[in-house]
Amino acid sequence: MPGELFHPEIENVTLAQVLAALDDPMRLRIVKVLVHDPDTGERTCTSFRLPVGKSTLTHHFRILREAGLIRQVDRGNSRKAQLRREDIDRRFPGLLALVLAEGTAPETDPAD
Amino acid sequence: MPGELFHPEIENVTLAQVLAALDDPMRLRIVKVLVHDPDTGERTCTSFRLPVGKSTLTHHFRILREAGLIRQVDRGNSRKAQLRREDIDRRFPGLLALVLAEGTAPETDPAD
DNA sequence: CTCATGGTAAGGGCTGGATCGTACCTCCCT
DNA sequence: AGGGAGGTACGATCCAGCCCTTACCATGAG
Structure with a gap:
């Protein structure tokens, strides 16, 4: 798992960037899952059970990360994603709150 | 100026729709101007001094309207746009508040 | 009436970004 | 060591959406 991941300072993130990141069904769905998650859930990319290939997942998670919405940490074998709740708030x-208010959490596999 | 304009009930507007509407520099700029406007400003499309052609303006204003963000009313010659503040809130x-907090109002011609 | 102004409608060009397939890497497990 | 699982990188494809041009329609002013 090569080099360190770029996580922007939340202050440097623009609203436009966040809006762009959330303007995609897959990514909005990911954030919905995370925001509904009771514990500060670290989850693997694949645990979201999204109907796209692996490389597409990498793509979406990068955009969320570069928009300051999630943190990604290497946990040995896999790479876990976590919502940057305090930073975003x-x-x-x-x-x-807007994301939380909109509908319910999509189906996932909380085990991972 | 043909037929009546479609204005969705705010309850039927989805978050995804609003995010899509705001995920564009032109449209975000339009909303910024409107949200900064002290009076419940009715403004013509052209008063925003946007660097695009007329038909492109029509395009953007339609999307904002169909996302429930603005109201458009015919005022004789021209068609004025107005933020649907209470509905959105x-x-x-x-x-x-997020839009308001982000930067200042872009330049316009408040006269129109 | 005539014309300028503000706007819409339809059509086409172009580009960004979502997606996939393939190849490759790294860690864990046996 | 060897294999599988989770991820990344790169290249190619494809499509939605932005933008423009052109043609057209109202309204209001002169």
């Missing part, structure tokens, strides 16, 4: 107060 | 509380 500070930089974009009310944003997560 | 009810359906997506906090959304306009």
